[in-house]
Amino acid sequence: MGPDNPRDGESRDGRTVEPGDARAALDDIRRRQEQSGMAELRHGLSPFYLTWAALLLFASFASFDLPNPWGGAVLFPGIVLVAVMVFAYLRRAPVRNKPSSGATLIAVACGLALVGVFRVLAGAFEAGGAPAPHVIASAIVVGVCLLLVPYGRRIAETRLRSGTGSG
Structure with a gap:
């Protein structure tokens, strides 16, 4: 291996990389990843986004109780609200990390579980004769x-502190 290959213990400019320096650099990278992940978490779980997400979720689920033309009419404002939320989230985000495959899988699993719990509750309230079963179920969820x-x-x-929440 020649001097152009950084794997032989030398950097491209000919200096050797000490193990302590490499370890310190890796520790710094991990610390910065944790800091950016924590900033992203604080931003995404801020009261502003939680409030809007809760309202959107409630309106989407509760709209099942509306009569036929109006239930679907709630879809358009919901989509607009999601687009505005995503735009605002990305515009105000302190960091722009790509979600890891693990984080995406967890989000999808939580979303599916959420819809499943809502459907079961709504079905139970409907079978029990509640006047607006989807509104009650959505409020509970x-x-x-x-x-x-x-x-x-x-x-x-x-997960972020342990290093399993990134990449």
């Missing part, structure tokens, strides 16, 4: 989600 946010935040922070 959104309320439980908001109660679980602090626990989810702690889990995400732990």
